[in-house]
Each structure stands twice: as structure tokens, then as C-alpha cells.
Amino acid sequence: MKKFIPFISRKIEDFRIYTTLIIFSIFVAVTGVLSYVEIKGEISKLGSQFRYSMSKEITFSTNEWIKTRMEKIYSFASIVSHTDFIYDEAKMFAYLRQINHNKLFFDHYQILFINAKLAFDGKEIPISKKEFDEIKIRKWYKDTIDKNTTTITVFERHELLKTEVINVCTPIYQEDEITAVFCGIIKKDKFFDKIRPQIHAFVDNAYIFDENGDVIASIKALKSQKEIKKAFLQAKKLGFSQDGFLYNSNFIGITKLQSQNWYIGVSVNEAAITSSTLQILLKNGVMLFALFICLILFSNFIHTFIRNKILKKQKEYEVILSHELKMSETGELISAISHQLKQPLNSSMLLLSNTLALKNDGEISDEELLENLELCIKSNKIMNETIENFRNFYKFNDDIKEFDLQECIKNLLGILHVQFSRYNIAIKVESFDIKIKSNESFLQQILLVLLQNSKDALSEKNSDKLISIDAKVNDEMVEIYLSDNGAGLSKAKAKTIFNKYKSSSKTNGSGIGLYLSKIIAQNKLGGDLSLYSYKLPTTFKLIIKKYMEK
The missing domain is CATH 3.30.565.10 (Histidine kinase-like ATPase, C-terminal domain)
Structure with missing residues (x-):
């Protein structure tokens, strides 16, 4: 082995080695490219079309889902506003228990009155003035009151549920005055399940991002939101010029929601799509695989050797330049x-x-x-x-x-x-x-x-x-x-x-x-x-x- 390495080192400088490598690479490349281009084109075409259609489909479903929930919470609040429920706690709590019975639209309901009373799922929850003052400055409450409209907000932690939630809230009126805020509550970890109970097997993952790149919901749990947020914000800064961004070697297609300043992201499981084109691969599979492995091993050896040689020469060259510069100033x-x-x-x-x-x-x-x-x-x-x-x-x-x-x-x-x-x-x-x-x-x-x-x-x-x-x-x-x-x-x-x-x-x-x-x-x-x-x-x-x- 000790004699073999110097022998290769000497021979690598010979032009015949490079000629052999080039001819061998061209032969394998031509053989592989014919099959690879056909497969790659099919996968790319199917993947792009499927990703685009799924993005549009999920975006449409999400828009409709949000629209329905906002209309529904507004409808619930209107019933309260136009009845005597606001003055009769027993009727109010009975109404909340009734609409929350099958949890068809929301996981929970709550009404926060401006006189510091809280009704949650048909029960009165006592809150202190200090707690009420803290609630009043939170985004979901403040936006609903200030904008005087139905809002949807991601809330980091609900005090009663001890988990992240999404609030769909609307004001309740009595004699043209806001007297309370009516909210439908959805647990954040179940958000996507409610929008899309079933997702196509080709979908690797789907995400809902807010405008700051935070993941509101996803089909599969993320190990780190920091990395995907960084990739999202970089692509957003460029205006999503490629209609998405690359994350962990997967391309995530992006579509903006109409009803909210949110974005739908979809990544496709290209491995599953690839299985539909395996028949093309089998035609030249055995020969291509063997030649490809040989090319990889041989090219890797040559590449590593040449790279180390170049790095060594480069370092020697820089040392020579350094001393040349030093000597040029010595006089x-x-x-x-x-x-x-x-x-x-x-x-x-x-x-x-x-x-x-x-x-x-x-x-x-x-x-x-x-x-x-x-x-x-x-x-x-x-x-x-x-x-x-x-x-x-x-x-x-x-x-x-x-x-x-x-x-x-x-x-x-x-x-x-x-x-x-x-x-x-x-x-x-x-x-x-x-x-x-x-x-x-x-x-x-x-x-x-x-x-x-x-x-x-x-x-x-x-x-x-x-x-x-x-x-x-x-x-x-x-x-x-x-x-x-x-x-x-x-x-x-x-x-x-x-x-x-x-x-x-x-x-x-x-x-x-x-x-x-x-x-x-x-x-x-x-x-x-x-x-x-x-x-x-x-x-x-x-x-x-x-x-x-x-």
C-alpha cells in the first residue's frame, strides 16, 4: 500500500490518466443521462404540478374554513346581542353549553365581558381586576375592540387550557355599545386536523405560516422552528421569486391566504412520486447502477487526491508569495x-x-x-x-x-x-x-x-x-x-x-x-x-x- 500511493501520485500527473478519466466519465454520463433526464423530467413535472395543485387546494380549504368560522362566531355573537342572554347568566351558560356540545366548529367558547366577567364553556370563571387588565392589552382582545370587527389571532398560551390556541373573536353589542368579546377557541396542535382531516400520501408536510415566518400549524411536528422560519423570511425578502423556498433539501411551495396575512406551505414526498416511474429506471437499472457506483468510487478517489494536491500547492504558493512580498520590502x-x-x-x-x-x-x-x-x-x-x-x-x-x-x-x-x-x-x-x-x-x-x-x-x-x-x-x-x-x-x-x-x-x-x-x-x-x-x-x-x- 505504501508503494501504491506514491505510484498513483506519480501517475496522476500523467496526461493519460486524465484522458482515461474523461473518456470513462463521458461514457458513464451519457449512459446515465439518457435515463436520468427522462426520470428527472417526469418527477419534476409531476412534483411541481402536484405541489401547485395541493397548495391551491389547501389554500382554498383554509380560506373557506377561516371564513366559515369567522361567520359562525359572528352569528353566535349576533344571537347573544339580539336576545336577553347578556342579562341572564343561566341562559348564557346554557347557550354556550349547547353550541359547544359536539365541538363542530370550535374546541371551546368563551365570553369576556367589559365588566371583568369571564364565561368559559358554560361556566363562570372568576378573574381579578389585575388579570382583566392584563387580558385587555393582549392582541386578540385589543384588536377585536379597537378594530370593532371579527379577528383571528394566534395566542401563545391559554391560562385555562395551558396550551397554545387560536382565537376567533368578535364583539358583542348592546344598544350599539360593545359589552363583551365572544371567542371561539381552537387548540393550535389540532388546527390542521380540523382544516384537512385527510392529506394526500404524496404530501410530505404542510404548514401555515404567519407574516413573521412562525409556523402556526403543520401536519408533522417540527424539530426546530428556527431554521424553517429563517428560510421562510429569506425567501419572503426576495418576494418568493421561485414561488417557495428550500428547507432540508425539500422545496416548500408557498401560497398566500386571501382572508388573512398567512401563507400556506406544501412540500411533496418526491420519493413516493418516484415510485410511479420505477419502470423507466428498471430498463437500464442494473448496468447504470454498476457503472455509476464505479464512477463514484473512482471519481471520489481522484477528486480527493487532486483536491489535496491543489490545496497543498495553494498553501505553498501563498507562502512563497508572502516571502516574496516580505523580500520586496526588505530593501x-x-x-x-x-x-x-x-x-x-x-x-x-x-x-x-x-x-x-x-x-x-x-x-x-x-x-x-x-x-x-x-x-x-x-x-x-x-x-x-x-x-x-x-x-x-x-x-x-x-x-x-x-x-x-x-x-x-x-x-x-x-x-x-x-x-x-x-x-x-x-x-x-x-x-x-x-x-x-x-x-x-x-x-x-x-x-x-x-x-x-x-x-x-x-x-x-x-x-x-x-x-x-x-x-x-x-x-x-x-x-x-x-x-x-x-x-x-x-x-x-x-x-x-x-x-x-x-x-x-x-x-x-x-x-x-x-x-x-x-x-x-x-x-x-x-x-x-x-x-x-x-x-x-x-x-x-x-x-x-x-x-x-x-
């Missing part, structure tokens, strides 16, 4: 370091030479000698700090640590100070106190590319050359803005500035700076790099995670 950094070390080095040499001459002539005291030596030590510390900053920048490792963002930027600017001073470029860093946990080396590399680009943009300007750096925290991300007041970019160039092989403005530029910086920001720092403004000023926006995990 300028070394030049900056050289200029920055000259002053303290020359000062130390001059001071040591003078001290040595004075010592030989015996014209320097011990105190002056110590003072000169301390000055030399201080100068050496400055040089050591500069070299350490350069060394830390050039490590280019994957270490994630906590550091101060402003200090990180200042360390980088300390390396570039002399270089930018030669071009009379001022760099303004706004004051911010941001601690982050990230990769400082990668962050400084991106900032270096942006600073060098700004320097190139400002090199053609005669005066008032300014680079501004600011940062702020936005939730779990840190946004860094780097701007310059150069000439800016054209719209055409702004669109292609992050292309993989976009040419650099520098004569000897590698052309990968911004492209690779974007890759590093996305893959290494958990963020992104974008062009925030292409002129007046030109601003780049770098987003990174505030706290990264190791």
Missing part, C-alpha cells in the same frame, strides 16, 4: 534602518574618540568619563531598539499574542521614520487605546504595504503630504483606517486594485502587495482589507478580529 526597510542607525552610531564614535583623546592627555575627570560612557550606552540602546523592532517585524511567524495597537503602529513607524522624512511626508496617528489579541507580524506587514503605497502616491506631490491613521472597535472587530491626500485612483483602477497580478506603481514592485495583504487579512487575521474611498482622500479600511484564538 527599503534596510535603507530606513541604515539611515536611522547612522546618527546614534556617529554620535557614539565621535564621543568615544574625544573621550579617548582626553583620557590620554589626562584632561578628563572620572565623573566626565562616566557621563560620556552613559551617553554611549544610551546611544547604543537606541540602536538596539531600532534593530529589535526590525527583527520582530521580520520574524514573520504565526504567534498570536496580546499587544497594544497604537504601540504596534508606532514601532513600525519608528523603522520608517527616516525614509518618510526624506520625502517630507507627515504621518498623523490618532489617539486610541485598543488592546488586541492577534498576529502582530502579519498586521505590521499589511500596514507596511499600505504605507508604502501611500508614500508612492505622495511622492509626486510637492507639498502638504499627509498620511493619517485611525482605529476604532466595532463589536468583536477592530477597524483601522489609513488615508493619504494624494491624487487618488481612477474608478477603473479602484475596481481592480486587489487583483492577483495587479501591477504595482513602483518601478520594481512585485505587484502582489495589496492582493496578498487582502489574503492575509482574511485568512490570518479573521477580517478583510478594502478600498474605503478611492480619492479625496484615498482611504483603505483594514478589519481584523479583536481577539483571535491560538
Whole structure:
């Protein structure tokens, strides 16, 4: 086996392997497509037609059911309004028991009087003023009173029934004044059973959604309403452009109810429909199945191998690009370091030479000698700090640590100070106190590319050359803005500035700076790099995670 894998690895690069794979794939594909297209077309046609017809049928049934219940509750309330039932509790309760006897239209009935009395299924239920005040602000009661019409409302939990219910309510009048609210109550879990006691076997599930995507009722219980609600709202946002949406690999056709701001959803059991076309499959079944399995196994092996190979090459390529970018900036950094070390080095040499001459002539005291030596030590510390900053920048490792963002930027600017001073470029860093946990080396590399680009943009300007750096925290991300007041970019160039092989403005530029910086920001720092403004000023926006995990 150990010899077999390297052998395949070597052979996979051979053109003959690819040729064999292509010929084999075409042969199996042509054989399978002839049967698959015929079956797929039949299933798709039957499924779509059936789903559409069932959606219309269930929608019609639901509309009629709701209309009938709303008319019926209005009829019941009218009888109460035009009789003396409202004044005679015995007659009222007897009437409620009579209409609730066979539960033909509703599971329960209740009348809530505006004087804080509640009649439920022919019995008086005592309620406190506090309970009545709470009921008055509930949607089913408030909408019925305020709109002065029959309403239908989903109620999360009925206090007496201890379950979710649907209330169909209408006002009761006495002398043109609302004196009570009459409600027919349906248990939510039985809602669909009352509308459609029997559903075709091809229907996988049917749903009633409200305008917010919540499932009011369904034939089969849902494990999670959160996922289907999310899929519904996304499709609704697009205006149900495909007349439905995809949920758990099943397409749910959507139709809006006319009487309510509700939606009917129907998903079809395509497996059941498929059984009607099995005769077509049997014609070429055995040969197609065997060839298909072989194709799957072989293609899966080849695909996995090639994919791993490509991923490995891609990672190697990105590492090479990273180092190429690093090396492309090294020359300028070394030049900056050289200029920055000259002053303290020359000062130390001059001071040591003078001290040595004075010592030989015996014209320097011990105190002056110590003072000169301390000055030399201080100068050496400055040089050591500069070299350490350069060394830390050039490590280019994957270490994630906590550091101060402003200090990180200042360390980088300390390396570039002399270089930018030669071009009379001022760099303004706004004051911010941001601690982050990230990769400082990668962050400084991106900032270096942006600073060098700004320097190139400002090199053609005669005066008032300014680079501004600011940062702020936005939730779990840190946004860094780097701007310059150069000439800016054209719209055409702004669109292609992050292309993989976009040419650099520098004569000897590698052309990968911004492209690779974007890759590093996305893959290494958990963020992104974008062009925030292409002129007046030109601003780049770098987003990174505030706290990264190791």
C-alpha cells in the first residue's frame, strides 16, 4: 500500500490518466443521462404540478374554513346581542353549553365581558381586576375592540387550557355599545386536523405560516422552528421569486391566504412520486447502477487526491508569495534602518574618540568619563531598539499574542521614520487605546504595504503630504483606517486594485502587495482589507478580529 500511493501520485500527473478519466466519465454520463433526464423530467413535472395543485387546494380549504368560522362566531355573537342572554347568566351558560356540545366548529367558547366577567364553556370563571387588565392589552382582545370587527389571532398560551390556541373573536353589542368579546377557541396542535382531516400520501408536510415566518400549524411536528422560519423570511425578502423556498433539501411551495396575512406551505414526498416511474429506471437499472457506483468510487478517489494536491500547492504558493512580498520590502526597510542607525552610531564614535583623546592627555575627570560612557550606552540602546523592532517585524511567524495597537503602529513607524522624512511626508496617528489579541507580524506587514503605497502616491506631490491613521472597535472587530491626500485612483483602477497580478506603481514592485495583504487579512487575521474611498482622500479600511484564538 505504501508503494501504491506514491505510484498513483506519480501517475496522476500523467496526461493519460486524465484522458482515461474523461473518456470513462463521458461514457458513464451519457449512459446515465439518457435515463436520468427522462426520470428527472417526469418527477419534476409531476412534483411541481402536484405541489401547485395541493397548495391551491389547501389554500382554498383554509380560506373557506377561516371564513366559515369567522361567520359562525359572528352569528353566535349576533344571537347573544339580539336576545336577553347578556342579562341572564343561566341562559348564557346554557347557550354556550349547547353550541359547544359536539365541538363542530370550535374546541371551546368563551365570553369576556367589559365588566371583568369571564364565561368559559358554560361556566363562570372568576378573574381579578389585575388579570382583566392584563387580558385587555393582549392582541386578540385589543384588536377585536379597537378594530370593532371579527379577528383571528394566534395566542401563545391559554391560562385555562395551558396550551397554545387560536382565537376567533368578535364583539358583542348592546344598544350599539360593545359589552363583551365572544371567542371561539381552537387548540393550535389540532388546527390542521380540523382544516384537512385527510392529506394526500404524496404530501410530505404542510404548514401555515404567519407574516413573521412562525409556523402556526403543520401536519408533522417540527424539530426546530428556527431554521424553517429563517428560510421562510429569506425567501419572503426576495418576494418568493421561485414561488417557495428550500428547507432540508425539500422545496416548500408557498401560497398566500386571501382572508388573512398567512401563507400556506406544501412540500411533496418526491420519493413516493418516484415510485410511479420505477419502470423507466428498471430498463437500464442494473448496468447504470454498476457503472455509476464505479464512477463514484473512482471519481471520489481522484477528486480527493487532486483536491489535496491543489490545496497543498495553494498553501505553498501563498507562502512563497508572502516571502516574496516580505523580500520586496526588505530593501527599503534596510535603507530606513541604515539611515536611522547612522546618527546614534556617529554620535557614539565621535564621543568615544574625544573621550579617548582626553583620557590620554589626562584632561578628563572620572565623573566626565562616566557621563560620556552613559551617553554611549544610551546611544547604543537606541540602536538596539531600532534593530529589535526590525527583527520582530521580520520574524514573520504565526504567534498570536496580546499587544497594544497604537504601540504596534508606532514601532513600525519608528523603522520608517527616516525614509518618510526624506520625502517630507507627515504621518498623523490618532489617539486610541485598543488592546488586541492577534498576529502582530502579519498586521505590521499589511500596514507596511499600505504605507508604502501611500508614500508612492505622495511622492509626486510637492507639498502638504499627509498620511493619517485611525482605529476604532466595532463589536468583536477592530477597524483601522489609513488615508493619504494624494491624487487618488481612477474608478477603473479602484475596481481592480486587489487583483492577483495587479501591477504595482513602483518601478520594481512585485505587484502582489495589496492582493496578498487582502489574503492575509482574511485568512490570518479573521477580517478583510478594502478600498474605503478611492480619492479625496484615498482611504483603505483594514478589519481584523479583536481577539483571535491560538
